[in-house]
Amino acid sequence: MDIAITLTAAPESKDLLLGLSAQLQRDLNGDLEFGWLSEGEALDLILALAPEEKVAAADLKATVAAALGDAHVDFCVQPAQGRRKRMLIADMDSTIIAQECLDEMADFAGIKPQIAALTERAMRGELDFADALRERIALLRGMPKTELSRVLAERITLNRGAQALVETMNAHRGHTVLVSGGFTYFTRAVGGMAGFAKNRANQFIWEDGKLAGVEEPILGREAKLAALNDEATANGLSPEDVIAVGDGANDLSMLKAAGLGVAYRAKPVVAAEADAQVLHTELTTLLFFQGYKREDFVTSIT
Ligand SMILES: [Mg+2]
Structure with missing residues (x-):
């Protein structure tokens, strides 16, 4: 071998x-x-x-x-x-993008420290993911829907190499899936920016144009694993054919199930259990790990 x-x-x-x-x-x-x-x-x-x-x-x-x-x-x-994978499944917040969307929403609402502390503890695996999400959404309740477009436009940025990673996998007939414990408002936009074929996340509940809650059941750690299995099966693939990347405790099940699970600038509990980690370099390192050469990379960024 x-x-x-x-x-x-x-x-x-x-x-x-x-x-x-x-x-x-x-x-x-x-x-x-x-x-x-x-x-x-x-x-x-x-x-x-x-x-x-x-x-x-x-x-x-x-x-x-x-x-x-x-x-x-x-x-x-x-x-x-078998290291050249046929599917990429990626976490969004602090993996494909450099921010945590809820923390940025909280900043607009003037309560970033409280929300960010909960996010950090949830991502470290110290709090139940679903409970911590409900708690943060409760704190953000009443936020006008119109603020979301400002969060997206003014705060959200792709991490370096995100677009090249996704576009290169697409160009080599890989299936690309963005999966987030965050919200579809952001995964749709970020999925489009980076070029993902599919995205999955939670849904906000709005009442009179104001944030009122989160739809149940909450997409958490087990739902990310289910997304990996569903999307692989639907494309005639096995988990071995999948490369997964994430940074938080709710990514661990999908990272462990994937043929190659990569921790990206991750919480310690995640880095310790992943197959490999990206700590010093960019997301394109996931392409090198699969044996792609730089001249094979595809990106629409000029
Ligand atoms: Mg994350």
Whole structure:
């Protein structure tokens, strides 16, 4: 079996990549085939294992992590076969976009500290997701619907690499799904900006143009997992064919079910359990992890 070890460096650490790969060659004491995915930015090391050789994935990850030390390099260790995925499922807030939508709404209402504290605790897994969402919506009750377009226009920005990630997966016939414990008002807009084929999220309830609640049942951690399974099945795929990315505790079930689950600048509980994490680099690192070269990337951004 061949193991793919992919290293992606942040600009400040790109000069370290060659030295790190030489270090890994020594540490792994194996037959490593080396290839740039993007010169000076991302490289692949393919480790050929004889059929009788068994190396625990966790041991390999630990060896790579030790060699990288505190270099600003993200990495992934996985079987080389099957790493090009056929579906992407992504969380929205603090993953595809740089904000938490409810926190930004709260800022317009003058109550950002209270709401942001609840968001943070929910994303760390310290509060029940659905309860924390109901509580935040209760605090925002009465907010005029007209404010939402201001939140979208003035606050919401895609994270770097989001559009290239989604458009490249689309161009290679991958199915792309945005799934959020937030709200369809935002997932529709953000899904359109980034190019997702599908989006799923919760729905606000409005009364007389003012926020009155959230529709039940709330789409939480288990609903994200269900979205992965439903969308994969509908496209003739298995969870193994899926790459998932997220940052919060409510993303963990879908990250663990996916063939490759990637924690993006994630809460500690998420980073600890994901297959790989993006901590120093951009969302395009998910393309490098799948073996795409930079020249394969597709983006409509000019
Ligand atoms: Mg999130």
